[in-house]
Amino acid sequence: MGTSTVAPETTANSGAGQRRQGRPVLAGLAFLAPFLLLYTLFLIGPSVYGLVMSFFNTSLVKGGLGSFAGLSNYAAAFGDPQFWSSLWHTAWFTILTTPPLVILALVFALLADRAKKGRWFFRLAFFAPYVLPSAVVALIWNWVYTPDLGLLADVVTRLGLTPPVWLGDPNWAMISVALTTVWWTLGFNFVLYLAGLQDIPRELYEAASIDGATPWQQITRITVPLLGRTTTLVAVLQVIASLKVFDQIYLMTSGGPDFATRPTIQYIYDVGFTDYRVGYGSAVSMLLFAVILVVSLVWFALVRRQERDA
């Protein structure tokens, strides 16, 4: 983009013109070079290397690629129930977190936007958890979830219910992690929605209220449709982020109890780093990459179509 704004639109065929055309392209490339260099060095390079390793029995502790494995790493992954269960855990986490992180973010953004006084406070309150590092979040919520003496156990007991062992019960562990994640990352979507809300012209609401529209009608007929693009963005980013879950699960449950919460990335970590099988780990990474790509594209297409139909 930078180049096209710098480059003058010239059709002159003179020698001078060509020289002038050439220089800005070079300058553009030069500006891009630091980024391209780092991008190639740290993203494209390792990805290609990972793809190559996935076809070999590469070991973490031995030099070189190791013996050629063909597609056997991929076959092993498809035949491994642990891979499938980890993939399901990732999917389950995504299912648990995406709807609340989209819907609640919208609801809170609407509420915060309507606040007349102290709007800065609500914005800060919802966004503040997002700036915390995952280790801090995990520590706070491990205390909240502590059986018997944790904050949540206390609240639930006061309500007259028996609290489950939040992180220790295979049926509850993922739900507990999802709850933590909603609290932690809601702020990001919230800010995107707030920005979207500010782009909606005030006149529309003014006209609507003159026509006698209730606040609820204004929200459903004006705000939500006009936030369509933001919703697409939020939803796609959220699905991708949820499919990449690792750190809070690793820190809070280490994938337990009994592997009930181990996501695919932790499976990759376990086989690749703990078992030294980087070749196999790379193959699983490639599979996860394909899954994320397909899910994102399908999801993106669905949401876009819905948006067009609306």
Next chain:
Amino acid sequence: MAALPSRRDVLRATGLLAAAGAVSGSLSGCAEQLQSGFTGTAPSADVLTYWNLLGGGDGVRMQEMEGVYRKQRPGVDLRAVTLTWGNPYYTKLSLATLGAQPPDVAISHLTRVPTLVSAGLLQPFAPEDLARHGMSKDKFVQRAIERATIDGRIYAIPLDTHPFVMFYNTKICKQAGLLADDGSLKPLDSEDALVEALHKAKEVTKSWGGAVASVADVATPWRFFFSLYGQLGGKLLMGTSPEEILEPDKAIRAAKLMRRLTVEEKVMPPNIDYGGAIAQFANGRSGFFFQGEWEISTFKDAKMPFSMTRFPNLMGGTYAVQADSHTFVLPSKEPYERARLDLVLGFVRSMLDQSMTWAEGGHVPSWLPVQQSEKYRALKPQSNYVGAAESAVYDPPAWYSGSGSNFEMVAGSALGGVLSGRTQPEAAIRQIQVGISKMARTPAPV
């Protein structure tokens, strides 16, 4: 225009190049000087970094021992780091060694040593270096030091042996008539003797005779099984096909005894987790408890009447019991310099000499000068099961085995099913054969 670069351009480019060179040079070559420059510490030859995975009571006792070492060697800056137990620890140790930033000395389970050695991540201890610090091979528990010797070279110095043992409630056992006149437990060295004793204890407690963890804990069922299987003289990992993973006849016999105790005789609870089994014993709801000796601290803290003895010889063969050892290793891809090696060996020797402190946590010292001392023999109930050290069976060497490993997960989950009554012994053994054979046929990454 401007075909030639101006003088200023040339100067600027040269300056940038020089700066880039200086930065990269200092990052790669002189990181240590740079670090000490920033932090103001003089790069000292007497820094000793030490990694371990010891938590709970063990962690407290290890810190106490480190404190004594610091007093002995005030000139040494000992930097001890405790990391999360199990796989995460070995992952970090491996990656740090691969990244050429390992600690000077580290704790490793003895069963993990063969994998680290075949991955080329450990340096051996030369006998002459050990001799210089008075640590000859004959001063250690032979079973442990032999297991630490791979291809004729010693790769680990064992600090202890921690066997699977039997805890018993002295008050309950007395009421049940299971104690001899001197207050010790009458021998229970046969399958029927144990079952009978558990029944008697059950009559006293009115709930259970004994307790062993079977739910959400894969290590304990494995320890129980492997002790029985070892007493039958069973072999493991003779090959990679399912038929060569273990000896089915012996394995099924061992698993049948486990099922008998929980499902058939109903003298032990079939569904109980690690903490639950501890609570059963600590609250006097069971007369016996089977676990590694390290739980001694838990019951001492509970101030209950209990004692410990070796896991009984139930199968009638040569006595054997599952165990592992904490050892000191040299994590490095490069041989150590003499000064650094001597620093490490001095530290290891100091730890061995403090084995009495370590033994209070239940572990059997590997260092014979302490193990054979009067002082240790007087330490009760710890010295009751000292013989277990020389009868220890260790998990078989394989890249996927060792304490807390995938091997224990596969075998322990199947055996937990046997204790819970979910799986028949034959089916569980088949499950182990198939599951481990799959790992055994995977090309070894080391």
